[in-house]
Amino acid sequence: MSDALKHMAERVKADPFFLAYPLAGYAAAENLDDPALAAALGVGVEDLTRLRLCRAPRDTPAARRDDVTEIAAAFGIAPTTLMEVLNRGQAVARLKEKVKTADRDGAFLAARDGDPPAEGEPS
Amino acid sequence: MSALPVQSWPSPERALELFARLRPDDTVGHADFAVAFLDPLAEHLRRNNTAHDHALFEAAEDAVISLLKNPAAFDPARGSLQSYLCMSAAGDLKNVLSRERRHHEKRASVELDDFAGKEEDEGEDLPSLDHPTFAAAIAEFTDPERAALELMRDGVRETARFAEVLGIAGRAPREQFAEVKRAKDRIKQRLKRVAEGL
Numbered sequence: 001m002s003d004a005l006k007h008m009a010e011r012v013k014a015d016p017f018f019l020a021y022p023l024a025g026y027a028a029a030e031n032l033d034d035p036a037l038a039a040a041l042g043v044g045v046e047d048l049t050r051l052r053l054c055r056a057p058r059d060t061p062a063a064r065r066d067d068v069t070e071i072a073a074a075f076g077i078a079p080t081t082l083m084e085v086l087n088r089g090q091a092v093a094r095l096k097e098k099v100k101t102a103d104r105d106g107a108f109l110a111a112r113d114g115d116p117p118a119e120g121e122p123s
Numbered sequence: 124m125s126a127l128p129v130q131s132w133p134s135p136e137r138a139l140e141l142f143a144r145l146r147p148d149d150t151v152g153h154a155d156f157a158v159a160f161l162d163p164l165a166e167h168l169r170r171n172n173t174a175h176d177h178a179l180f181e182a183a184e185d186a187v188i189s190l191l192k193n194p195a196a197f198d199p200a201r202g203s204l205q206s207y208l209c210m211s212a213a214g215d216l217k218n219v220l221s222r223e224r225r226h227h228e229k230r231a232s233v234e235l236d237d238f239a240g241k242e243e244d245e246g247e248d249l250p251s252l253d254h255p256t257f258a259a260a261i262a263e264f265t266d267p268e269r270a271a272l273e274l275m276r277d278g279v280r281e282t283a284r285f286a287e288v289l290g291i292a293g294r295a296p297r298e299q300f301a302e303v304k305r306a307k308d309r310i311k312q313r314l315k316r317v318a319e320g321l
Contacts, residue, residue: 001158002130002161002162002165003176003180004161004162004165004179004180004183004184005157005158005161005162007180007184008157008161008180008184008187008188011184012188014287015188017191017192018153019150019154028292028293029293031293050154050155050158051154052154053153053154053157053158054150054151054153054154055147055149055150055152055153055154055191056150057150058147058148063147063148066148067148067150070149070150070151071150071151074151092293096292096293099283099296100281100283103281103282103283103296
C-alpha cells in the first residue's frame with residue numbers, strides 16, 4: 001500500500017464512518033500494535049490498510065451481521081472473530097469519545113481531582 | 124510520496140463500477156474505491172502543485188472521503204469521475220493550504236510575542252522553527268513526537284488530542300495527562316537545546 005493510503009487509513013481511525021474506528025478502539029483496549037492486531041484478526045499486516053478503509057458495518061443487527069460476513073469473507077477473517085473485535089472496539093471507541101468530550105469540557109479531570117488543598121493545609 | 128510505481132486511473136467503465144458500489148451495504152466497496160482512486164489523485168495533485176506531501180495527501184483524502192460519504196454529490200451525466208475528483212481535490216487543496224497559512228501566521232505571531240518577552244498565556248513556548256537546523260532536529264523526532272509538535276504549534280491544548288497522536292489514548296486519563304506533559308516538555312527541551320546552539 002502507498003504512503004497516501006496509509007495516511008488516509010491512519011486519519012480515518014477517528015471517523016466512525018470507517019472500519020478503522022472500531023479497529024483502533026480494539027487495538028487501544030488490547031494494547032495491540034499493527035502486527036498484533038493483524039494476528040488477532042488472522043490477516044497480514046499489509047491487509048490492515050485496506051481493511052481500515054472499509055465502511056463500518058451498519059447498526060441494525062441483521063445488516064450488521066451481513067456486513068461483517070461480507071468483510072470477513074473478503075479478507076479471510078473468521079466472522080465470529082471479526083464480530084467480537086468490532087463489537088468491543090466500537091464500545092471502547094465510543095467510550096473514548098465520551099472521555100475525550102468530558103476531558104475537553106474539563107469536567108472529567110475536575111471531578112477526579114477535586115480542588116487543590118488550600119495553602120497551609122496538608123495535601 | 125511513496126516509491127511505489129504510480130498507479131494509473133481506473134478506466135471510465137471500471138470507475139463507474141467502483142462508484143456504483145458506494146452503497147451502505149457494500150462495506151468493502153468503499154475500501155476498493157479509495158484504493159483505486161487515492162493514489163492517482165494524489166499524484167495528479169503533485170504534478171500540478173508544488174505543495175508538500177502532507178497537504179497533497181490531505182486534499183486527496185478530503186475529496187475521496189467526501190465522495191465516499193456522499194456519493195450523490197457526483198452525477199455521472201455531468202462528466203467523468205476522474206474530472207470530478209480532480210476538481211474537488213483542487214478545491215480541497217486550496218482549503219488545506221489556506222488553513223496552513225492561517226496557522227503559520229498565528230504561529231509567527233506567537234513566536235514574535237515570545238521573543239518580545241511578552242506573557243505567553245496562549246500557545247506553547249516554542250522558538251522560531253524556520254531555521255534549517257530545526258528542520259534537521261525535527262527530522263530526528265519520532266512520528267508521534269512530530270505529530271505532537273504540530274499540535275503544539277497549532278495551539279492545541281486538549282490532552283486527548285495529544286494522547287491520540289502519542290498512542291496512549293487507551294491509558295487512564297491521569298496517566299495520559301502526565302505522559303502528555305512529559306512528552307511536551309521533552310520536545311520543548313530538545314528544541315531549546317537546538318536554539319541555544321545556533
